[in-house]
Amino acid sequence: MKFSRTSQRRVILSELRKLKSHPTADDLYTIVREKLPQISLGTVYRNLDQMAAAGIIQKLELSGRQKRFDGNVEKHYHMRCPHCGAVKDVENERLADVENILSDVLDELGADSFWIEFTGHCKDCNKAEAGLV
Amino acid sequence: MKFSRTSQRRVILSELRKLKSHPTADDLYTIVREKLPQISLGTVYRNLDQMAAAGIIQKLELSGRQKRFDGNVEKHYHMRCPHCGAVKDVENERLADVENILSDVLDELGADSFWIEFTGHCKDCNKAEAGLV
DNA sequence: CCGTTTTTAGTAATGATTACTATTTTTAAA
DNA sequence: TTTAAAAATAGTAATCATTACTAAAAACGG
Known part of the structure; x- marks a missing residue:
C-alpha cells in the first residue's frame, strides 16, 4: 500500500491546507469539484482517511455527526x-x-x-x- | 411539552440506571424489549433524548459513531x-x-x-x- | 514498454438516527 | 367521572454520513 501521486489527492490536500474552517468531507468534495469536476465523493473520503492515517492531515472526530478535517497536524x-x-x-x-x-x-x-x-x-x-x- | 408518565419511559430509565456499561440506544432497546416486547426503537430514542434534555440522564456524544447514555448525571x-x-x-x-x-x-x-x-x-x-x- | 499495484468514478449498501402518521394513552379541568 | 386537548406510542419510511463494491483507468517499478 504505497501512495501513488494522483491529481485528486494533490488537489484535496492543497485545498484543505488553504482552509482554516475544518471542512467536512462533503465540503471538500464541493470545493475540489471546481478543479476536478469528475471526482467522486468516495475518492474524497478515501484520500482524507488515507492521509489522516499517514499523519499528513488531522481527522477531527468531534462530538457532532460529521467528521472534520484539518490540514494543521500540530x-x-x-x-x-x-x-x-x-x-x-x-x-x-x-x-x-x-x-x-x-x-x-x-x-x-x-x-x-x-x-x-x-x-x-x-x-x-x-x-x-x-x-x- | 409536559412529561407524561408512561411505562415505556419508566422501564427505559430504570434499566439504564441498573447499568454501568453506558449502553447505546439500540442496546437499551434490546434490554427493554424483555419487559415491553412491543416497544419500538423510535420510542427508545425519543425518550432517551427527552430525558437527556431534561437532565435526568446524560447523553455521551463520544467521538465514535453511536451515542451512549449514562444514568449517572454527576x-x-x-x-x-x-x-x-x-x-x-x-x-x-x-x-x-x-x-x-x-x-x-x-x-x-x-x-x-x-x-x-x-x-x-x-x-x-x-x-x-x-x-x- | 509491460505486468503489477493502486486509484478512480460511479453506484449500491450500510448503520445510526430522525421523521411521519394514525392510533392510543395520559393529563387536567369541568 | 367525563371529556377534550396534549403527549406519547408502534410501526414504518426517510435521511444522512459513511463505507463497500466493481470494472476501468492511471501510476508504478523494473
Missing part, C-alpha cells in the same frame, strides 16, 4: 458553535498546564490518549441568539 | 477502548485540577463548556492485542 484544540456548527481553533496558554496534568493522568489510568473539545457560540451566533441580528 | 469522565468499543468511567483526583484550569479557560475563551474523553485499551483487549488470549 496539536491544538477546537471549539464548536452549537448554533451554526462552525469549528474554530482555540488558543490559550493555560492549556499547556492541562496537557501536563493529563499526560500524568494517562499514565495513572493506563490510557493511550485524551481528547479535549470546547463548545461555545461564535460571535455572529451570539448576536443572533441575543436577537440582535 | 460530572465524570469516560475512557473508550479502541478495540472493543467499551466505555468505562474514569476516576482520578488530578482531574479536579484540570477542571479548575479549564473553567478559567472557558471564561477567557468565552466558551460554554468543555468535553474531555480518554482512549485506552481495557484489560481484556490489552491481552488480546498482545496475543495472550
Whole structure:
C-alpha cells in the first residue's frame, strides 16, 4: 500500500491546507469539484482517511455527526458553535498546564490518549441568539 | 411539552440506571424489549433524548459513531477502548485540577463548556492485542 | 514498454438516527 | 367521572454520513 501521486489527492490536500474552517468531507468534495469536476465523493473520503492515517492531515472526530478535517497536524484544540456548527481553533496558554496534568493522568489510568473539545457560540451566533441580528 | 408518565419511559430509565456499561440506544432497546416486547426503537430514542434534555440522564456524544447514555448525571469522565468499543468511567483526583484550569479557560475563551474523553485499551483487549488470549 | 499495484468514478449498501402518521394513552379541568 | 386537548406510542419510511463494491483507468517499478 504505497501512495501513488494522483491529481485528486494533490488537489484535496492543497485545498484543505488553504482552509482554516475544518471542512467536512462533503465540503471538500464541493470545493475540489471546481478543479476536478469528475471526482467522486468516495475518492474524497478515501484520500482524507488515507492521509489522516499517514499523519499528513488531522481527522477531527468531534462530538457532532460529521467528521472534520484539518490540514494543521500540530496539536491544538477546537471549539464548536452549537448554533451554526462552525469549528474554530482555540488558543490559550493555560492549556499547556492541562496537557501536563493529563499526560500524568494517562499514565495513572493506563490510557493511550485524551481528547479535549470546547463548545461555545461564535460571535455572529451570539448576536443572533441575543436577537440582535 | 409536559412529561407524561408512561411505562415505556419508566422501564427505559430504570434499566439504564441498573447499568454501568453506558449502553447505546439500540442496546437499551434490546434490554427493554424483555419487559415491553412491543416497544419500538423510535420510542427508545425519543425518550432517551427527552430525558437527556431534561437532565435526568446524560447523553455521551463520544467521538465514535453511536451515542451512549449514562444514568449517572454527576460530572465524570469516560475512557473508550479502541478495540472493543467499551466505555468505562474514569476516576482520578488530578482531574479536579484540570477542571479548575479549564473553567478559567472557558471564561477567557468565552466558551460554554468543555468535553474531555480518554482512549485506552481495557484489560481484556490489552491481552488480546498482545496475543495472550 | 509491460505486468503489477493502486486509484478512480460511479453506484449500491450500510448503520445510526430522525421523521411521519394514525392510533392510543395520559393529563387536567369541568 | 367525563371529556377534550396534549403527549406519547408502534410501526414504518426517510435521511444522512459513511463505507463497500466493481470494472476501468492511471501510476508504478523494473
